Amino acid sequence: xxxxxxxxxxxDKRPEARAAQREAYERKQRNQTLLWRATIVLVLLGIAAFAxxxxxxxxxxxxxxxxxxxxxxxxxxxxxxKENPPLGGAHNVAWQNCGIYSAPIHNEHAVHSLEHGAVWIxxxxxxxxxxxxxxxxxxSDDYMLLSPYPGLDAPVVxxxxxxxxxxxxxxxxxxxxxxxxYKNNPRNTPExxxxxxxxxxxxxxxxxxxxxPSAGMAR
Numbered sequence: 001x002x003x004x005x006x007x008x009x010x011x012d013k014r015p016e017a018r019a020a021q022r023e024a025y026e027r028k029q030r031n032q033t034l035l036w037r038a039t040i041v042l043v044l045l046g047i048a049a050f051a052x053x054x055x056x057x058x059x060x061x062x063x064x065x066x067x068x069x070x071x072x073x074x075x076x077x078x079x080x081x082k083e084n085p086p087l088g089g090a091h092n093v094a095w096q097n098c099g100i101y102s103a104p105i106h107n108e109h110a111v112h113s114l115e116h117g118a119v120w121i122x123x124x125x126x127x128x129x130x131x132x133x134x135x136x137x138x139x140s141d142d143y144m145l146l147s148p149y150p151g152l153d154a155p156v157v158x159x160x161x162x163x164x165x166x167x168x169x170x171x172x173x174x175x176x177x178x179x180x181x182y183k184n185n186p187r188n189t190p191e192x193x194x195x196x197x198x199x200x201x202x203x204x205x206x207x208x209x210x211x212x213p214s215a216g217m218a219r
Contacts, residue, residue: 061165061174061177061178061181063165063166063174064163064164064165064178065087065163065164065165066162066163066164067083067087067088067089067162067163067164068162069087069088069089069161069162071115071161071190071191072115072190073089073090073091074090074091074092074093074112075090075091075092075108076092076093076210076211077210077211078108078210079091079092079107079108081107081111083164084151084152085107085110085120085122085149085152085157085159085164086107086110086111086159087111087114087159087160087161087162087163087164088111088114088115088161088162089111090111091107091108091109091111091112091115092106092108092109092111092112092200092209092210092213093112093213094109094112094199094200094209094213094216094217095109095110095112095113095115095116095196095199095200096109096110096112096113096145096199096200096201097113097196097197097198097199097200097201098113098118098142098143098144098145098196098197099139099144099145099146099201100136100139100140100146101145101146101147101148101203102147102148103147103148103203103204103205104147104148104149104150104203104204105145105147105203105204106200106203106204106207106209106210108210109199109200109209109213109216110145110147112199113145113196114159114160114161115161115189115190115191115194116143116189116191116194116195116196117143117160117161117183117184117185117189117191117192117193117194117196118143118144118145118160118183118184118196119143119144119145119158119159119160119178119179119182119183120145120146120147120158120159120160121135121138121139121144121145121146121147121156121157121158121159121175122146122147122148122149122152122156122157122158122159123135123146123148123149123152123155123156123157123170124148124149124150124152124155124156125148125149125150127148127155127156127169127170131155131156131169131170131171132170134170134171135156135170138170138175138176138179141183142184142196143183143184143196144179144183147203153166154166154167154168155167155168155169155170156168156169156170156172156175158175158178158179160178160182160183160185160188161182161188161189161190162188163178163182163188165178199213199217200213200216200217201216201217202215202216
């Protein structure tokens with residue numbers, strides 16, 4: 001082999017290597033293009049899914065009634081509210097501990113819980129036992145109140161601060177949408193971050209809590 005031949009670069013000796021490199025480069029470019037296209041499709045599908053969910057939430061909550069009560073109106077004793085059950089307005093200085101109650105609770109304490117971000121589910125005392133069990137399951141989370149409420153004009157009523165929804169029953173899909181939208185939501189919770197525990201745990205049979213909240217607190 002001559003000197004000139006020995007000084008040739010390997011690429012000059014193997015043109016097939018250059019072809020392989022070019023093919024590998026083009027394959028990499030194709031893969032990157034496919035990856036970007038797949039990513040764009042997934043992003044668009046995610047946007048479409050979110051838009052559909054948001055639309056369905058809005059449709060489910062079309063029947064929500066609203067009010068514009070200011071927060072911080074603490075009053076001792078019995079209070080007459082415009083709505084039944086109330087969804088805001090004047091309330092007792094002590095809130096009702098969030099949880100599940102098998103007897104009615106005082107409006108005055110429950111409204112204060114709404115001010116802290118709770119959703120209060122009330123139901124007719126004669127609601128079927130299996131429906132009450134469904135409500136108990138939904139109310140086992142934090143910032144949830146559940147209690148029977150004599151005289152309701154709907155089988156189930158869900159209330160949050162300045163928002164309320166009358167429902168056909170425990171399995172009404174609007175109930176879950178209401179909880180998702182309004183429970184401890186900083187947009188509509190006047191005292192967002194405030195506790196829903198550490199106050200009154202007694203029921204409406206104890207009127208003493210309306211003037212002396214400590215009478216209904218756990219010892």
